[in-house]
Amino acid sequence: MSKIIVVGAGIAGLTAAIKASESGVPVNLISPDFSERSQSVMAMGGINASLNTKGENDSVKQHFEDTMNSGCWINDENAVWKLTSNAPKIISWLERLGTSFTRDEKGNVDLRYFGGQKKQRTAYAGARTGKQIVTSLVNECRKKEAEGHVKRFTPFRFVSLIFTDEKECCGVNCINENTGEIKSFTGDAVILATGGFNNLFGRTSGSIHNDGYATAKAFTQGVELANLEMIQYHPTTVKTPVKRMLITEAARGEGGKLFILKDGKPWYFMKEWYPEQAELMPRDVVSRSIYKASDAGRKEVYLDITHLDEKTIKEKLDEVYDVCMTYLNLNPIEEPIPIYPGIHYFMGGIRTDENHKTNINGLYAAGECSCQYHGANRLGGNSLLGAIHGGCIAAENAILENPQGKIISDIVSPDRYEDNRTADIMNKSMGIYRSEDELNNALMELDKINEDNALILLARACIISALERKESRGAHQRIDYPQSNEEFKKSTCVRYDGRIRVSFK
Ligand SMILES: Cc1cc2nc3c(=O)[nH]c(=O)nc-3n(C[C@H](O)[C@H](O)[C@H](O)COP(=O)(O)OP(=O)(O)OC[C@H]3O[C@@H](n4cnc5c(N)ncnc54)[C@H](O)[C@@H]3O)c2cc1C
Numbered sequence: 110m111s112k113i114i115v116v117g118a119g120i121a122g123l124t125a126a127i128k129a130s131e132s133g134v135p136v137n138l139i140s141p142d143f144s145e146r147s148q149s150v151m152a153m154g155g156i157n158a159s160l161n162t163k164g165e166n167d168s169v170k171q172h173f174e175d176t177m178n179s180g181c182w183i184n185d186e187n188a189v190w191k192l193t194s195n196a197p198k199i200i201s202w203l204e205r206l207g208t209s210f211t212r213d214e215k216g217n218v219d220l221r222y223f224g225g226q227k228k229q230r231t232a233y234a235g236a237r238t239g240k241q242i243v244t245s246l247v248n249e250c251r252k253k254e255a256e257g258h259v260k261r262f263t264p265f266r267f268v269s270l271i272f273t274d275e276k277e278c279c280g281v282n283c284i285n286e287n288t289g290e291i292k293s294f295t296g297d298a299v300i301l302a303t304g305g306f307n308n309l310f311g312r313t314s315g316s317i318h319n320d321g322y323a324t325a326k327a328f329t330q331g332v333e334l335a336n337l338e339m340i341q342y343h344p345t346t347v348k349t350p351v352k353r354m355l356i357t358e359a360a361r362g363e364g365g366k367l368f369i370l371k372d373g374k375p376w377y378f379m380k381e382w383y384p385e386q387a388e389l390m391p392r393d394v395v396s397r398s399i400y401k402a403s404d405a406g407r408k409e410v411y412l413d414i415t416h417l418d419e420k421t422i423k424e425k426l427d428e429v430y431d432v433c434m435t436y437l438n439l440n441p442i443e444e445p446i447p448i449y450p451g452i453h454y455f456m457g458g459i460r461t462d463e464n465h466k467t468n469i470n471g472l473y474a475a476g477e478c479s480c481q482y483h484g485a486n487r488l489g490g491n492s493l494l495g496a497i498h499g500g501c502i503a504a505e506n507a508i509l510e511n512p513q514g515k516i517i518s519d520i521v522s523p524d525r526y527e528d529n530r531t532a533d534i535m536n537k538s539m540g541i542y543r544s545e546d547e548l549n550n551a552l553m554e555l556d557k558i559n560e561d562n563a564l565i566l567l568a569r570a571c572i573i574s575a576l577e578r579k580e581s582r583g584a585h586q587r588i589d590y591p592q593s594n595e596e597f598k599k600s601t602c603v604r605y606d607g608r609i610r611v612s613f614k
Contacts, residue, residue: 113129113134113135113137113296113297113504113508114136114137114139114294114298114299115129115137115139115300116140116281116299116323117139117303117476117478118138118140118142118143118263119148119243119477120239120243120476120493120497120500121149121477121478121497122475122476123246123247123250123500124475124496124497126138127246127259128505129507130253130256130258131253132508134258135259136259137260137294137296138259138260139265139267139283141263141266142263142264143263144243147243147316147318148304148305148315148316148318148477149493151239151315151316151355152240152493153236153237153238153359154223154231154233154238154357154358154489155223155231155238155359155489155493156203156490156497157196157230157231157488157490157491158196158200158494159193159197159228159230160218160220160230162213163220163229165228165229169190169194171227172230173189173193175225175227176192176482176488176491177484179487179583180456180482180487180583181485181486181598182484183336183484183582183600184483184484184485185463185481188463189482191463191498195501199494199497203245204218206245206246206249207244207245208242208245209234210232210233211232211233211235218232219232221362221363223358223389223488223490224362224388224390224391224395225389225391225488226488226490233425235425235427236357237427237428242493242497262283262294264285265284265286265292266283266284268284268326269281269326269330270326270330270332272469275470277470278298278469278470279471280294280296280299281294281299282294298471298507298508298510298511299472300473300474300500300504300507301323301327301459301472301473301474302500302503303324304319305321305454305458306320307320307452308320309321310340310452311533311535312348312352312452312536313353313452313453314343314346314352314353314354314355314451314453315454319477322563324458324478325564326563328563328570328605329563329566329605331606332459332460332467332468332472333459334458334602334604335458335601335602335614336457336480336484336485336600336601337455337457337571337603338539338574338601339455339484339485339486340454340457340571340584341392341453341454341584342392342393342450343355343392343396343450343452344367344392344396344448344450345357345360345412345448345450346448346450346453347436347448349436353451353452354432355432355451355453356429356432356446357429358392358489359429360412360426361389361395362389363425364416365413366379366380366387366388366413367379367388367395367398368410368413369403369408369409369411370411375411376402379398382398393485396450397586399448399450400541411447411448414441414442414446415442415443415444415445422441426441433446454483455477456483456484456485456486456584457574458474459474459478459479460600461475461480461503463481464502464503464506464510465479465481466506470510471511475503476495477496479499480600481495482499485582485584485585486583486584531558531565531568534568535551535571537551538551539551539572541586542588544589548576552569552572552573566605569609570603570605570611573609574603575587577611579594580597597613599613600614602614
């Protein structure tokens, strides 16, 4: 029987481990932190599924179309169709595992509006959806551990991939963060579920523990990446001493409005510019509107929820209330919240096919570290869904495609670098708007660091992808190429063979 190695224990890694072990396959689940500390726990707003409990004739087709439109049609249509078709089943599965979704007065799973979606489609558990889901998955995974199917290893951080003579992936080297010792985990297939590359940019809304090192190192070892230029700025984040904190899109879903003071009076620019969907336009559109309305951040922008009743704020947006009271010393029931867009999600990452297989036999990727489902811009509520669905698909195919018995010869001497001196350079050049000059300057700045370092290579790959996409699409906006161009209605694919090579596929 084959053995599966899963690296990363957020929602994607937990799901992959549970699903693989359900087939009776032994699983090693490796992570630096406990699942309860993964970024997945931070998810507030919800998870999408066309449950149609609001009588709006929502359907898989509509969910599919909204996802493709938001992704500017460079997402994989077959993969997105499977994702949206499976979404209602995923909600039922989570409920069976104990996730307690908020219900409406009729007892149905309640659904809310989220940006870029034509229907109310986002199921939620108060403002703690991620925490609820992680708790259910952790409980299920513990059962698998007790049965002896899953073995957990913490605190181990990824160092490098291990290959057979045939260049198939058959394991990972990891460092024990307590002892500094390197341990090699070998098996028949590896699933990477190591999250986004937040720490390349420093202050994002996500977890700084997601350093992107696994993606970066895998890239140096021949794994292809895709759409690295597609980085989502969440429209409403607030600055705190250590990082940016999210004010969930649910605040706008419940009726929150954005404004700027003009001649002492609120100017509701989203309503004026997009009368139909206003604040519920896709995230890239709202972020760009904030940028423009505020004159690139020179004027303060506010999110106003003071017109919502106190019960809605305290029950449905309790996390927003807590963030404002704790970090801003501001009561959102009485005062509007000063916000600005911040880096929130990486649509790009490890390139996979619709089976979540990478270009290397035996290697799979799922969750935010992978480039699947979201194209040029992710819909809020689709990433928890993508991480769970992706974890299931990766596990299923890792077992099907990798029979037992790989011969392991090449346990490479592991190396490890920690470096986020790229953060300033990346934030400056990969902003809401980009230009050739800024991107070329960033490459020169990175050259000055002059180190043989996987993270710097990943930073270069992001910038070169942005340079090569000579158009504006979704999250990637070029001031020197302001229009979309049919020629680029494709994904960027990046590989490394001593040089970074970008192609469009
Ligand atoms: C504040 C916030 C709110 C959000 N709200 C929503 C929402 O409402 N709805 C929605 O759909 N999405 C939301 N998202 C996005 C969503 O939470 C993530 O995309 C999703 O949880 C990613 O899951 P994951 O399992 O891929 O990664 P993670 O949960 O990030 O887990 C990554 C795992 O990999 C491990 N890891 C990291 N680096 C390494 C390494 N070098 N070596 C080994 N292991 C490593 C980590 O320790 C962790 O165990 C939100 C994100 C943030 C930041």
